[in-house]
Amino acid sequence: xxxxxxxxxxxxxxxxxxxxxxxxxxxxxxxxxxxxxxxxxxxxxxxxxxxxxxxxxxxxxxxxxxxxxxxxxxxxxxxxxxxxxxxxxxxxxxxxxxxxxxxxxxxxxxxxxxxxxxxxxxxxxxxxxxxxxxxxxxxxxxxxxxxxxxxxxxxxxxxxxxxxxxxxxxxxxxxxxxxxxxxxxxxxxxxxxxxxxxxxxxxxxxxxxxxxxxxxxxxxxxxxxxxxxxxxxxxxxxxxxxxxxxxxxxxxxxxxxxxxxxxxxxxxxxxxxxxxxxxxxxxxxxxxxxxxxxxxxxxxxxxxxxxxxxxxxxxxxxxxxxxxxxxxxxxxxxxxxxxxxxxxxxxxxxxxxxxxxxxxxxxxxxxxxxxxxxxxxxxxxxxxxxxxxxxxxxxxxxxxxxxxxxxxxxxxxxx
Amino acid sequence: xxxxxxxxxxxxxxxxxxxxxxxxxxxxxxxxxxxxxxxxxxxxxxxxxxxxxxxxxxxxxxxxxxxxxxxxxxxxxxxxxxxxxxxxxxxxxxxxxxxxxxxxxxxxxxxxxxxxxxxxxxxxxxxxxxxxxxxxxxxxxxxxxxxxxxxxxxxxxxxxxxxxxxxxxxxxxxxxxxxxxxxxxxxxxxxxxxxxxxxxxxxxxxxxxxxxxxxxxxxxxxxxxxxxxxxxxxxxxxxxxxxxxxxxxxxxxxxxxxxxxxxxxxxxxxxxxxxxxxxxxxxxxxxxxxxxxxxxxxxxxxxxxxxxxxxxxxxxxxxxxxxxxxxxxxxxxxxxxxxxxxxxxxxxxxxxxxxxxxxxxxxxxxxxxxxxxxxxxxxxxxxxxxxxxxxxxxxxxxxxxxxxxxxxxxxxxxxxxxxxxxxxxxxxxxxxxxxxxxxxxxxxxxxxxxxxxxxxxxxxxxxxxxxxxxxxxxxxxxxxxxxxxxxxxxxxxxxxxxxxxxxxxxxxxxxxxxxxxxxxxxxxxxxxxxxxxxxxxxxxx
Numbered sequence: 001x002x003x004x005x006x007x008x009x010x011x012x013x014x015x016x017x018x019x020x021x022x023x024x025x026x027x028x029x030x031x032x033x034x035x036x037x038x039x040x041x042x043x044x045x046x047x048x049x050x051x052x053x054x055x056x057x058x059x060x061x062x063x064x065x066x067x068x069x070x071x072x073x074x075x076x077x078x079x080x081x082x083x084x085x086x087x088x089x090x091x092x093x094x095x096x097x098x099x100x101x102x103x104x105x106x107x108x109x110x111x112x113x114x115x116x117x118x119x120x121x122x123x124x125x126x127x128x129x130x131x132x133x134x135x136x137x138x139x140x141x142x143x144x145x146x147x148x149x150x151x152x153x154x155x156x157x158x159x160x161x162x163x164x165x166x167x168x169x170x171x172x173x174x175x176x177x178x179x180x181x182x183x184x185x186x187x188x189x190x191x192x193x194x195x196x197x198x199x200x201x202x203x204x205x206x207x208x209x210x211x212x213x214x215x216x217x218x219x220x221x222x223x224x225x226x227x228x229x230x231x232x233x234x235x236x237x238x239x240x241x242x243x244x245x246x247x248x249x250x251x252x253x254x255x256x257x258x259x260x261x262x263x264x265x266x267x268x269x270x271x272x273x274x275x276x277x278x279x280x281x282x283x284x285x286x287x288x289x290x291x292x293x294x295x296x297x298x299x300x301x302x303x304x305x306x307x308x309x310x311x312x313x314x315x316x317x318x319x320x321x322x323x324x325x326x327x328x329x330x331x332x333x334x335x336x337x338x339x340x341x342x343x344x345x346x347x348x349x350x351x352x353x354x355x356x357x358x359x360x361x362x363x364x365x366x367x368x369x370x371x372x373x374x375x376x377x378x379x380x381x382x383x384x385x386x387x388x389x390x391x392x393x394x395x396x397x398x399x400x401x402x403x404x405x406x407x408x409x410x411x412x413x414x415x
Numbered sequence: 416x417x418x419x420x421x422x423x424x425x426x427x428x429x430x431x432x433x434x435x436x437x438x439x440x441x442x443x444x445x446x447x448x449x450x451x452x453x454x455x456x457x458x459x460x461x462x463x464x465x466x467x468x469x470x471x472x473x474x475x476x477x478x479x480x481x482x483x484x485x486x487x488x489x490x491x492x493x494x495x496x497x498x499x500x501x502x503x504x505x506x507x508x509x510x511x512x513x514x515x516x517x518x519x520x521x522x523x524x525x526x527x528x529x530x531x532x533x534x535x536x537x538x539x540x541x542x543x544x545x546x547x548x549x550x551x552x553x554x555x556x557x558x559x560x561x562x563x564x565x566x567x568x569x570x571x572x573x574x575x576x577x578x579x580x581x582x583x584x585x586x587x588x589x590x591x592x593x594x595x596x597x598x599x600x601x602x603x604x605x606x607x608x609x610x611x612x613x614x615x616x617x618x619x620x621x622x623x624x625x626x627x628x629x630x631x632x633x634x635x636x637x638x639x640x641x642x643x644x645x646x647x648x649x650x651x652x653x654x655x656x657x658x659x660x661x662x663x664x665x666x667x668x669x670x671x672x673x674x675x676x677x678x679x680x681x682x683x684x685x686x687x688x689x690x691x692x693x694x695x696x697x698x699x700x701x702x703x704x705x706x707x708x709x710x711x712x713x714x715x716x717x718x719x720x721x722x723x724x725x726x727x728x729x730x731x732x733x734x735x736x737x738x739x740x741x742x743x744x745x746x747x748x749x750x751x752x753x754x755x756x757x758x759x760x761x762x763x764x765x766x767x768x769x770x771x772x773x774x775x776x777x778x779x780x781x782x783x784x785x786x787x788x789x790x791x792x793x794x795x796x797x798x799x800x801x802x803x804x805x806x807x808x809x810x811x812x813x814x815x816x817x818x819x820x821x822x823x824x825x826x827x828x829x830x831x832x833x834x835x836x837x838x839x840x841x842x843x844x845x846x847x848x849x850x851x852x853x854x855x856x857x858x859x860x861x862x863x864x865x866x867x868x869x870x871x872x873x874x875x876x877x878x879x880x881x882x883x884x885x886x887x888x889x890x891x892x893x894x895x896x897x898x899x900x901x902x903x904x905x906x907x908x909x910x911x912x913x914x915x916x917x918x919x920x921x922x923x924x925x926x927x928x929x930x931x932x933x934x935x936x937x938x939x940x941x942x943x944x945x946x947x948x949x950x951x952x953x954x955x956x
Contacts, residue, residue: 245492247923273491273922273932324496364497 004267006229007217007237008210009253014097017135019143022100030216031145034108038152041112042068045215047223049235053090054080054171054208055283055312057301063205066195067113070203073155075115078180078199078206079106081122081129082164082171085284086335087315090239091209093251095122095129098213099136103159105215106207107140107149113205116155121176124163133161168339172387173206175341186343187387210239231257234300238311244280244318245272257300260290264318275320279403283312285332286392288399289325309399325404329396330358336393346384350377351393358397361408371410375401422788422795423765425841431767432803432839438761440769445786447779454782454789456702456844457732457879466730468924469721470862476730479699483714484721484730486936487925488918489658489948490672490681495915498672498681502910503529503650505901506670506684508657508716509692511539512632512887513870515639516894517690517859517901522648524902529684530649531673533656533693533711533939537640540694540709540871541890544632545752545823546616547624548891549884550585553613556621558582565885568618568776569850569878572729576857577876577893581885584892589625592891595638599625615757616883618776624884629752629823632887655682656939657715658948660689660723660866661913668723668865669913674948681948687908688865688901691716692894695849695871698941705748706846707736710944715937716872720853722921725861729851732879737762737780739845741801743831748845751804753777753883755824759812763803763839764792770802778880781844794841801843810836848886850877859897865908869897 005011015021022028034041046061067075079102083091094102106118120137122130137159140146150157164170165185175185177198198204214236218226227235234257243249247269254263260280264270271277280290288309290297297307304311319328337351357374360366378398382391405412432438443450452458464478468485476484505521507514510532518530532538551561561582566573593599600612613622627634643649654676661669661683670686693716697708706712721727738756740749756762756773762780764770764787771783784802787793793800806828809817817835818825828835852874859867870890877885925932940946 245919247926272919320492322491322493324493327492327496362497363500 003255003258005253007253008094008098008101008213008239009251013101015100016097017099017132017139019100019136019139026220027100027104027216028145030220031104031107031149034111034219035148035152038111041108041219044219044223045112048218048226050211050214050218050226051301052208053210053238053314055310057311060207060211063195063207064109064112066193067203067205070196072203074117074202075113076117076119076199076202076204077106077110077113077115078176078204079118079120079209079212080171080176080206081120081209082176083209084123084125084166084168084171085313085315086332087241087243087281087285087317088313089241090251090314092123092126092129094209094213096126096132099133101213101216102209103136103140105212107145108215108219109205109207109212110157111149111152113203114153115205116153116157118157118159119180120159120161121164121180122161124166130161130163137161168335169341169387169389172389174387176206177204184341186341189386229255230300231255231298234298234302238299238314240299241313241315242268242318243315245275245320245323246270246318247272257298257303259295260297260299260316261295263299263316271318271320275322277318278321278323279319279325281317281319281328281332281396283310283315284392285315285317286336286396287312288395289403291403324362325400325407326358326362329400330355330362332396333358333393336389340389344385344390346381347390350381350384350390353377354393354397371408421791422793422800425794425796428765428767428794428803432763432805434767436767438763438767438769443771443783450782450786451778454786455778456704456735456785459702461702462731467930468928470724470726471721471730474730477701477733479701480696480714480717480730482934483699483718483936483938485925485930486718486934487922487932488722488915489935489937490915492915494681494948495672495683498683500683500685500912501529502685503527504687504905504910505529505690505898506531506686506688507690507692508671509539509694509870509872510534510536510653511692511694511870511890512541512636512639513890513894514690514692515636515643516891517692517869517898518649519639519642519646520895520898521690521902522646524899526648526902526905528649529652529686530643531652531655531657531671531684533654533715535653536643536651537636538709538711539636540712541887542633542636543707543709543750544887545629545750546754546757546883547614547626547631548589548635548887549616549619549623549882550589550625550888551582551623552586552589552611552625553621553623556623558585560621561585561623564619565882566878568882569880571878573878574875577855580857580896581876581889581892584896585888588888588891588895591895592635592638595642597635597638598627600627614754615774617753617756617774617780618882624757626754629754629821635887652682657693657719658937658939659915659918660719661685661915662723662917663909663911663913664916666724666863666917668863669911672915674946676946685910685912687910688867688904690859690867690869690897690901691720691853691872692869693872697846701733701846704735704844704846705739707739707748707750708846710941713938713941714849715939716868717852718937720861720863720866720868720872723863723866723917725863725866726854727852728854728874729879732850733846734777734848734850734881735781735844736847737777737784737844738804738842740827740831740840741843742796742799742841744797744799746831747799749827750845750847751824751827751840751842752821754821755804755806755809757883758809758820760809761805763805765794765802766792776880776882784842784844788843796841799841799843801841803839804842805839806835807837807839848881850874850879850881855893857896858900859893860900867897867901869894
């Protein structure tokens with residue numbers, strides 16, 4: 001248990017919106033270090049091998065680099081706190097319990113790319129996060145720190161808390177940009193990436209809340225310290241949102257690369273009612289299912305990818321033997337169908353059709369033709385949308401068809 | 416049941432009573448409070464336990480009931496996979512009077528209703544209610560007096576708002592029942608104008624009981640059943656016990672899981688609102704008492720509501736009806752209506768004395784009978800102990816015969832092999848009613864959004880003791896209120912498929928608090944009725 005909650009969830013730093021208490025716990029030291037040598041920040045983040053914690057696992061330093069290199073005097077840093085997918089509950093915890101570590105990280109990012117706007121883009125359904133962040137940001141605005149950052153950036157820096165539309169799709173990078181420009185959160189075609197041309201055409205760095213929360217700790221303690229926290233080649237820690245049929249669901253901060261088995265049986269108290277483990281929906285839940293043979297997988301971006309799945313947001317929805325996979329998949333696809341923004345016809349109709357078919361399969365009212373249609377849709381839909389929503393939805397359906405064909409009443413397909 | 420070792424033999428007591436001497440009313444020597452404290456079963460040491468988990472953790476509860484409330488669920492997630500799906504605006508669980516009143520009212524306000532009965536529609540305690548229904552309709556009566564009587568009868572422990580609604584809804588409830596076609600006893604048309612006839616009830620300042628002979632509940636259920644069966648907006652599911660409620664993510668109620676006995680399969684009903692009308696818990700035979708309740712009274716509703724997080728109240732307070740049959744033992748617990756006492760039948764102990772005002776509130780009379788038996792003044796017949804209910808006294812005042820006024824009593828006596836006109840009946844208190852239940856507001860809403868309650872499953876209306884005639888009124892008054900509320904909420908509540916996530920959190924709580932997970936509830940069918948829900952259990956059975 002000694003590896004539990006070492007950095008972001010360390011009990012001592014759960015100080016809420018009180019800036020003074022945060023400083024007493026060593027807060028702002030990272031920012032002070034950063035102010036001493038702002039030009040080395042990106043290299044230090046690169047050394048620490050910090051990845052995007054919103055699901056993609058993209059190296060953060062490369063994103064920062066792109067935004068720093070982009071031309072333009074007006075740049076944005078956006079902290080993406082739109083978190084809305086089933087099974088993920090990490091960002092809301094950070095934003096409501098330790099808002100200052102997020103703000104400090106965002107200011108360091110602003111220093112690194114010389115941004116003058118820092119926006120906290122938060123899900124309005126999470127009233128607690130919104131309230132605490134507003135209180136916390138108000139304290140920074142009255143502090144001398146903002147002045148120091150502005151001096152280093154070379155222009156005034158403003159902090160803003162902006163409620164998002166509260167829609168799932170609003171968390172997609174380009175949708176964040178659309179939303180901040182005042183429109184409906186329609187995702188846009190990439191490239192150009194927001195780091196080159198984002199809010200009102202300005203270079204915009206969009207990072208997940210958890211990613212930014214880690215920044216101040218890395219700058220303060222050094223990249224080597226951060227790398228050493230991880231297991232093996234993986235670096236740092238990760239927030240795992242554990243839910244489903246386990247004894248003790250909850251948010252666990254563990255070394256990046258902790259095995260799935262340890263997460264469930266060592267930290268999560270084992271399976272509920274002593275049932276047998278069946279599968280895990282990771283991330284979105286829009287990824288390939290992890291099954292019993294994957295219990296030993298190290299939960300870091302690269303190791304999970306080797307099993308043809310993705311770590312995603314670190315959400316682990318555990319399903320026990322006896323629970324219906326189809327029921328869960330139908331529930332998630334129903335969520336995606338509701339969450340689709342509707343601008344790409346294939347996604348709008350595709351997710352709806354998938355949800356409808358799954359609902360029928362789940363309630364046992366389907367015909368063989370429905371199953372054929374389901375498989376057919378899984379073949380034609382991927383890649384047909386501007387954003388990844390439809391791909392994620394298809395991935396999870398396809399994976400359930402492939403891994404648990406007997407639940408659909410169909411013959412197993414060859415691996 | 417604790418029975419005294421000493422008692423007066425039946426023949427001796429009978430001879431004493433037959434001597435013709437007018438029995439004297441012995442002074443009690445104990446205040447009502449002391450009498451209750453020392454002799455009422457609710458105050459026995461064996462009746463006290465403390466709930467460890469759930470919304471009422473730390474509160475007092477009867478140990479037998481606590482065992483069920485803190486039990487594990489009957490089903491698990493896999494039971495829902497592939498189960499038949501139904502959806503409706505309002506799901507009514509329970510086939511008694513409260514359920515029927517709620518279903519009819521919801522349907523008349525435009526809701527689609529599914530009514531699920533564990534047995535069949537009408538198989539309930541409603542049909543066993545004999546005495547009557549209270550309503551302040553008399554010329555000298557008022558809802559205010561009804562309110563005051565009810566509050567006092569419940570030892571001022573009832574929720575005054577609920578009691579006020581009960582009393583003021585009563586006249587309209589009677590009108591509704593008459594419109595549906597229910598009969599009530601009326602006075603002689605030639606001499607008294609043929610108006611409603613009022614009877615006196617224990618604990619009331621005014622004759623306020625309306626009745627139909629002594630099977631009022633049966634008559635009420637007759638019209639309710641016919642009306643429900645004929646209502647096209649109500650889909651009736653007989654022999655479909657609710658085994659679990661469904662919940663949304665926010666903890667609100669989303670419907671229920673039923674088990675269809677005929678097809679031996681689970682049915683998942685999604686509903687905007689669920690009205691629990693599952694009645695009480697007499698069949699749990701608390702402290703070994705016999706019960707007057709029907710087969711289905713196993714506290715199912717309390718268990719389901721509690722697991723979903725609803726707050727309950729007065730879980731240590733039950734009504735023991737003073738005059739249950741004590742002899743013969745095969746009929747033990749069968750009920751002799753309070754109407755008998757209200758018409759003038761006395762209670763006599765083995766010494767030939769009256770020992771209590773027969774029309775005192777039921778808990779007081781019960782405590783007094785238990786005191787006589789405990790102190791050796793009870794009457795023993797073939798190993799059964801009780802006191803006499805002096806039915807021959809009724810026969811003397813009614814030359815036309817007891818069966819003319821109290822046919823159910825005459826019928827029961829015949830089953831006992833007793834002629835009530837010549838021989839007194841041996842009676843002993845019987846577990847009759849659950850005073851507490853789910854906490855509700857004035858419109859039947861529990862503390863869980865989307866979950867409403869009506870009838871005996873709800874608490875707070877009768878305080879810690881219920882008056883005769885208020886149960887039949889309660890089911891109609893609050894059944895209609897809950898039905899109307901549920902129908903009006905149609906636009907506000909989502910119709911989405913729920914899950915049993917609350918069961919999983921419940922199981923986690925069970926483990927964390929070290930309670931056993933093997934105990935399962937609700938009990939559904941006590942005793943001989945064994946209906947295994949799962950196929951593997953079926954093959955073993």
